[in-house]
Amino acid sequence: MLRPLKIPHLSARCGSNFVSRMRYVNRLKVDDEALAAALENGHMLLFHRLSPLLQRTPQGSFRPPTLITTDVQSILEKLGSDRTLMKKSILLGCSEQNQVQFCLDVGELHQAAVEEECGGKFISLKKAFFLLTGPEAPLVAKGRALLRWHQTNSFCSATGEPTQRNPAGSQRVCNSSGIVYYPTMSPVVIVLVSDGKRCLLGRQSSFPQGMYSALAGFCDMGETVEETLSREVAEEVGLEVLNVSYSSSQHWPFPHSSFMMGFHASVSPTYTQVSVDHTELEDARWFSLEEITSALQVKAPLSRGKPAAGFWLPPKHAIANHLITEWTHRQRAQSTI
Numbered sequence: 001m002l003r004p005l006k007i008p009h010l011s012a013r014c015g016s017n018f019v020s021r022m023r024y025v026n027r028l029k030v031d032d033e034a035l036a037a038a039l040e041n042g043h044m045l046l047f048h049r050l051s052p053l054l055q056r057t058p059q060g061s062f063r064p065p066t067l068i069t070t071d072v073q074s075i076l077e078k079l080g081s082d083r084t085l086m087k088k089s090i091l092l093g094c095s096e097q098n099q100v101q102f103c104l105d106v107g108e109l110h111q112a113a114v115e116e117e118c119g120g121k122f123i124s125l126k127k128a129f130f131l132l133t134g135p136e137a138p139l140v141a142k143g144r145a146l147l148r149w150h151q152t153n154s155f156c157s158a159t160g161e162p163t164q165r166n167p168a169g170s171q172r173v174c175n176s177s178g179i180v181y182y183p184t185m186s187p188v189v190i191v192l193v194s195d196g197k198r199c200l201l202g203r204q205s206s207f208p209q210g211m212y213s214a215l216a217g218f219c220d221m222g223e224t225v226e227e228t229l230s231r232e233v234a235e236e237v238g239l240e241v242l243n244v245s246y247s248s249s250q251h252w253p254f255p256h257s258s259f260m261m262g263f264h265a266s267v268s269p270t271y272t273q274v275s276v277d278h279t280e281l282e283d284a285r286w287f288s289l290e291e292i293t294s295a296l297q298v299k300a301p302l303s304r305g306k307p308a309a310g311f312w313l314p315p316k317h318a319i320a321n322h323l324i325t326e327w328t329h330r331q332r333a334q335s336t337i
């Protein structure tokens, strides 16, 4: 059961629960005593070698089990771990119910033993991302990205000396050079290209069979996002985009940690001939509103690890799905004018 944590003194003064929560979490990054107190009653997402622990709900969906840190502590001690493992917990945030959230990788413990004690299974993130349908997906992605960042930044790239993390896990410092390292993300542009009637989707050979997505690409050093967008569309499918409009953004844990910025773009209906760069994409095609509408209705495209037959789209919590859904709404709105 969740035990809501009382956020001290801020709510009355700020008048907004959101403001209080944001300021409280910000304080936890620097106030080690407050962090230790928050950890006592926190909510913990567990990972094993970067795979999140998920539980099947009675309704058949998947979500991370609700674990209180004190319960996790007892389980870890029962499995022979000492208190130092809990110190590797990383602050994730604070829920709307004022529950402070942490994550912890228990990769040094026996996987099956933790699964049995906690009631769940550690599932690789790639697979987990097709199983998670609730609002927990971004939190799981953030936990995985932060845990990986700590694992791969334990040495200073200037001195080669070990770096030390702060208790919240929001930064690492090299005591020898004084360099402070903060978690990093790579900027990526994702764009849904339309010719007014159809939208353009592509697939990489590494995608599960049948899945198509919006075009995406990493920003090169020195580029604006508009330049990245035009370059990626030109490189991957040989088209020149005309109008560009921003939609939304998301953090994405693949391949490591990306900051995805989502756009809509149009091409002239007279220049729609696609020329696919097969070093980047296996295929790219125009899809009609009818095709997209039925693909959006494919439920559980990777049920029991097997891809659905035919053509299907990334999961609901992927920004590609959001852009595609937005496009269908615009198309329908246009056709009723």
Ligand SMILES: NC(=O)c1ccc[n+]([C@@H]2O[C@H](COP(=O)([O-])OP(=O)(O)OC[C@H]3O[C@@H](n4cnc5c(N)ncnc54)[C@H](O)[C@@H]3O)[C@@H](O)[C@H]2O)c1
Binding pocket: 186, 188, 190, 213, 214, 215, 216, 217, 218, 219, 232, 252, 254, 255, 258, 260, 280, 314, 318, 319, 320, 321
């Ligand atoms: N959330 C979503 O809905 C969604 C949908 C599609 C793609 N994506 C993500 O977008 C990312 C970028 O798309 P893409 O693979 O088509 O990019 P891309 O077209 O730029 O091609 C990938 C290549 O770019 C190079 N590259 C340059 N900078 C890089 C960096 N910082 N990290 C890794 N590789 C870099 C590598 O050679 C790599 O093989 C993918 O990692 C994918 O996970 C997310």
Ligand SMILES: [Mg+2]
Binding pocket: 215, 216, 217, 232, 236, 280
């Ligand atoms: Mg690409």
